[in-house]
Amino acid sequence: MRKLSFVLFCLVALASSALADKTERTWQAKCASCHGDDGKGQTAKGKEMGIKDMTIAAWQKEATDEKLQKGIEDGVDTTVDGKKQKMDPYKDKLKPDQIADLVKYIRTFAGK
Numbered sequence: 001m002r003k004l005s006f007v008l009f010c011l012v013a014l015a016s017s018a019l020a021d022k023t024e025r026t027w028q029a030k031c032a033s034c035h036g037d038d039g040k041g042q043t044a045k046g047k048e049m050g051i052k053d054m055t056i057a058a059w060q061k062e063a064t065d066e067k068l069q070k071g072i073e074d075g076v077d078t079t080v081d082g083k084k085q086k087m088d089p090y091k092d093k094l095k096p097d098q099i100a101d102l103v104k105y106i107r108t109f110a111g112k
Contacts (some may be wrong), residue, residue, distance in 0.1 A: 023101040030090065031102070039109035050083035054109045068103045 028037070034045045041051030052059050075089035090099065 014048070020105075023098070023105045026094070026098055026102060027105055034087070038112060039106065046081070049085045050081050052083065054106055055112045057111065060107070060110045063106075065103050068106055069099055072099050072102055 016050065032043075034043055034053065035041055036043050036046060036050060039049070039054035041053055045051075054060070054063075071087070072094070073089060073091040076085055076087040078085050094102075
């Protein structure tokens, strides 16, 4: 029984690691050019659009999972502090589980 539990634990850990790697690749391909590798928005495009730092506690609190999901699905087209922020919608480019995983990934930026 202990061996079976250990094997199941290892399989879950491997699957979780593979999922995290896949989500990180999605972030790099779709999000990092504006939001940065670290979610701080300190890229040329991020600075131009005034993208907020996702690592700040106040931002993490204000940006609910529902708001993040909606922003990823429907995109963003707004002006904040005089800066035009535009992000393409991804509802037709990413599967719902990929979007949910990106929301979880964004949460890993908290406090970094």
